[in-house]
Amino acid sequence: MLAEDLKSRIRRSGPLSFSNFVEACLYDSENGFYTKTGRAGRRGDFITSPEVGPVFGHLIANWLDQLWTEIQKPKDFQVIEVGAGCGTLARTILDSEPKCLESGSYVMVERSEELRKEHPTSEKLVSTMQMPEGPIVGAVIANELLDNLPFDLLEGDGNCWKEVCIDLMDDQFIEILTTEKDPPIEIAPLKGARIPVQTQSNNWIKDVIEKISKGSILLFDYGSTTQEMSQRHQDSWLRTFKRHFRGDSPLEDVGNQDVTVEVAIDQLPKGFSISTQKQFLENQGINKLVEEGRKIWEESSSIGDLKAVKARSRITEADALLDPKGLGGFFVFEWKIGSSGAVSEN
Numbered sequence: 146m147l148a149e150d151l152k153s154r155i156r157r158s159g160p161l162s163f164s165n166f167v168e169a170c171l172y173d174s175e176n177g178f179y180t181k182t183g184r185a186g187r188r189g190d191f192i193t194s195p196e197v198g199p200v201f202g203h204l205i206a207n208w209l210d211q212l213w214t215e216i217q218k219p220k221d222f223q224v225i226e227v228g229a230g231c232g233t234l235a236r237t238i239l240d241s242e243p244k245c246l247e248s249g250s251y252v253m254v255e256r257s258e259e260l261r262k263e264h265p266t267s268e269k270l271v272s273t274m275q276m277p278e279g280p281i282v283g284a285v286i287a288n289e290l291l292d293n294l295p296f297d298l299l300e301g302d303g304n305c306w307k308e309v310c311i312d313l314m315d316d317q318f319i320e321i322l323t324t325e326k327d328p329p330i331e332i333a334p335l336k337g338a339r340i341p342v343q344t345q346s347n348n349w350i351k352d353v354i355e356k357i358s359k360g361s362i363l364l365f366d367y368g369s370t371t372q373e374m375s376q377r378h379q380d381s382w383l384r385t386f387k388r389h390f391r392g393d394s395p396l397e398d399v400g401n402q403d404v405t406v407e408v409a410i411d412q413l414p415k416g417f418s419i420s421t422q423k424q425f426l427e428n429q430g431i432n433k434l435v436e437e438g439r440k441i442w443e444e445s446s447s448i449g450d451l452k453a454v455k456a457r458s459r460i461t462e463a464d465a466l467l468d469p470k471g472l473g474g475f476f477v478f479e480w481k482i483g484s485s486g487a488v489s490e491n
């Protein structure tokens with residue numbers, strides 16, 4: 146269905162930019178992947194850190210309280226989570242009862258109406274489709290949002306970079322090289338090399354920076370540099386997923402699989418600090434949480450009650466969240482915004 150709509154669009158108006166193609170595949174108002182069934186979670190298409198279990202949200206709640214303390218404990222502290230999915234992270238953060246939310250509020254921003262229907266409800270929580278207007282005092286957080294924002298593609302021809310667009314041949318989607326385009330950073334256009342151009346991510350972050358008067362943006366995602374991606378095969382950084390398996394080429398099965406890209410760290414707006422998820426969670430005290438869990442389990446495993454089982458599961462959760470080859474190797478980007486509204490340079 147979506148494939149037919151896109152084909153008519155191409156016949157009518159010519160080739161589509163890759164970002165327009167991804168936009169339709171993921172968010173088409175009727176047949177986009179996230180409009181229909183796409184979601185994180187064990188019963189979904191991929192596992193994200195909040196879906197591993199409550200430990201991730203508990204440690205983010207700690208981080209939120211630290212930020213709240215740093216900016217002198219404002220009463221109107223806001224947490225805005227963008228790309229909130231079905232609300233799992235919001236649920237676990239609220240369950241952790243951070244002090245910053247005693248008088249503050251938590252806004253879940255999610256594009257997909259289907260996922261918004263599952264958002265938890267409470268007087269502290271707001272569920273919305275659109276990012277609130279500023280000025281914001283508090284934190285804007287997102288887990289695996291940037292990798293799902295539509296992006297363009299360039300291919301080198303030995304002399305210059307050309308835009309990769311989607312056209313039709315024999316009624317099938319094909320990639321074609323169109324006009325010459327400057328890359329977002331200086332990089333040699335080696336023949337056949339490909340790079341993503343992540344203008345939407347860059348603009349989204351700049352827009353959020355403008356809206357925050359005091360606080361931070363904290364983003365979790367996988368990433369690498371544009372240079373590094375140019376040296377790897379595109380399939381290793383532009384991936385598709387469906388029901389926990391790698392999917393087909395992005396030109397196949399459109400609207401029925403996730404299309405994601407590694408975040409190009411060097412294309413993000415300047416002024417952020419960066420760590421791995423492993424470093425970040427260790428700084429937030431994950432090891433202490435695991436040790437406490439182990440102790441509770443050892444003391445009460447014979448009873449095997451819910452408290453003991455939950456404590457035991459912290460150990461396996463931490464293993465998944467800290468694995469340097471998996472979620473632990475993700476990056477955590479933070480832009481701190483001072484009372485002047487300026488981004489502090491790292």
Ligand SMILES: C[S@@+](CC[C@H](N)C(=O)[O-])C[C@H]1O[C@@H](n2cnc3c(N)ncnc32)[C@H](O)[C@@H]1O
Nearest residue numbers: 179185193228229230254255256257288289293
């Ligand atoms: C990979 S999922 C991550 C979900 C959740 N954060 C998690 O970690 O489980 C990305 C989510 O971002 C949502 N999304 C994408 N662009 C968005 C936007 N501009 N505003 C709000 N949500 C958006 C998608 O609909 C999808 O639910």
